[in-house]
Amino acid sequence: MASKKKSSFINMVVVLFIVSTIAATILAFVYQATKEPIAKAKLEKKKKAIGLVVPEFDTVYSPINNMFKIALAEGDSLECYPTKKGEEFSGYAIKANTSKGFSGTFWIMVGFTPDGKIYKTSVLEHKETPGLGDKMQKSKSNWSEQFTGLDVPNIKDIDGDGILIEVKKDQGTIDAITAATISSRAFCNACERAYIAFKKIEK
Amino acid sequence: MSKLNIFTKGFFKENAVFVMLLGLCPTLGTTTSALNGLGMGLATTFVLVLSNIVVALVKNQIPDKVRIPAFIVIIASFVTVVELLMQAYLPNLFEVLGLFIPLIVVNCLILGRAEAFASKNNVLDSAIDGLGMGLGFAMALTILGVVREILGSGSFFNFKIYPGDGALVFVLAPGGFIALGFIIALLNKLTKQS
Numbered sequence: 001m002a003s004k005k006k007s008s009f010i011n012m013v014v015v016l017f018i019v020s021t022i023a024a025t026i027l028a029f030v031y032q033a034t035k036e037p038i039a040k041a042k043l044e045k046k047k048k049a050i051g052l053v054v055p056e057f058d059t060v061y062s063p064i065n066n067m068f069k070i071a072l073a074e075g076d077s078l079e080c081y082p083t084k085k086g087e088e089f090s091g092y093a094i095k096a097n098t099s100k101g102f103s104g105t106f107w108i109m110v111g112f113t114p115d116g117k118i119y120k121t122s123v124l125e126h127k128e129t130p131g132l133g134d135k136m137q138k139s140k141s142n143w144s145e146q147f148t149g150l151d152v153p154n155i156k157d158i159d160g161d162g163i164l165i166e167v168k169k170d171q172g173t174i175d176a177i178t179a180a181t182i183s184s185r186a187f188c189n190a191c192e193r194a195y196i197a198f199k200k201i202e203k
Numbered sequence: 204m205s206k207l208n209i210f211t212k213g214f215f216k217e218n219a220v221f222v223m224l225l226g227l228c229p230t231l232g233t234t235t236s237a238l239n240g241l242g243m244g245l246a247t248t249f250v251l252v253l254s255n256i257v258v259a260l261v262k263n264q265i266p267d268k269v270r271i272p273a274f275i276v277i278i279a280s281f282v283t284v285v286e287l288l289m290q291a292y293l294p295n296l297f298e299v300l301g302l303f304i305p306l307i308v309v310n311c312l313i314l315g316r317a318e319a320f321a322s323k324n325n326v327l328d329s330a331i332d333g334l335g336m337g338l339g340f341a342m343a344l345t346i347l348g349v350v351r352e353i354l355g356s357g358s359f360f361n362f363k364i365y366p367g368d369g370a371l372v373f374v375l376a377p378g379g380f381i382a383l384g385f386i387i388a389l390l391n392k393l394t395k396q397s
Contacts, residue, residue, distance in 0.1 A: 007266035015265055019273045023280040030284050037291035045294065127302065130235040131356055131374035179371055 053111025054091030133183030213339030240348030244341020255333035
């Protein structure tokens with residue numbers, strides 16, 4: 001066994017200081033070096049998600065550069081990425097969040113066609129329970145297919161609470177994921193928020 | 204102890220999960236499927252080897268009383284570096300494992316090996332120990348992941364093997380404890396007999 005260095009007040013402070021300084025320097029360096037690739041990877045992911053949720057569009061009109069924010073309430077706004085086909089707007093991808101998830105906030109991308117129908121949806125970031133709530137991801141189950149082509153303006157609001165996209169337990173039209181009603185409700189809530197934002201664009 | 208012994212003890216005799224019961228938080232959290240377990244195991248192995256090497260290198264310069272905080276700073280730095288690099292250059296893998304990477308810091312297996320082995324042995328032995336322990340950990344996580352995935356989701360490495368949802372409890376933490384308990388009991392029976 002190697003001989004241990006005796007501890008004195010001075011050498012403890014010095015060693016901890018040196019260890020922390022070296023660690024901080026390395027981290028700062030790596031952070032700088034990876035900053036751009038990380039931003040790039042995130043942008044790519046966003047672009048991919050937009051492409052997944054709206055109908056085919058012309059790339060001349062960049063949805064990323066024409067992004068605008070829609071305010072829902074004070075300090076609460078959603079990002080909207082409009083797409084064009086020819087001269088007409090062909091769709092709107094709205095990045096919507098909800099804080100009603102089982103494990104905190106999650107983000108989804110909801111695509112609308114100009115008539116207010118949901119074209120497709122895609123999950124961006126979530127922390128829902130693996131094996132339960134994560135079934136809202138397309139890669140895990142086809143649950144989210146229910147939202148494809150969902151004709152939101154023509155949904156009948158049975159219980160009259162003004163919320164259109166709801167699970168069947170709340171008198172809505174959506175089948176919840178088995179044993180993950182909270183995640184399903186949250187997903188509906190995010191879609192609902194996206195729809196509210198969408199209606200504000202039209203005005 | 205021979206080099207081979209140092210390497211193989213991590214798999215059965217001193218297996219982190221099945222024998223020493225270390226690192227149970229990430230174990231139960233990530234083994235809902237075989238693939239997640241394997242990924243977490245390999246990421247942990249990577250950090251474990253690097254931190255063991257560095258701890259073995261600096262062990263004689265660090266005063267005894269502050270060794271634990273110094274080790275934790277070293278381990279946490281490696282985890283953060285791994286997280287940033289993965290996010291930048293392997294975004295697809297990060298999507299699967301991203302949630303679990305910060306959990307590596309609190310894995311007492313890594314601090315345990317730094318304290319129990321790397322701070323008393325040379326660099327080469329420490330690296331071998333890290334590799335053996337890490338791969339043993341990855342093996343344990345994969346086995347547990349396979350069991351829980353088959354029982355809980357009815358699939359094997361994401362391939363559906365029987366229709367339906369399986370027993371929900373095995374996807375949740377209590378099922379993880381139950382499965383782990385039975386595996387440990389089985390292993391104990393097998394090893395005691397021989």
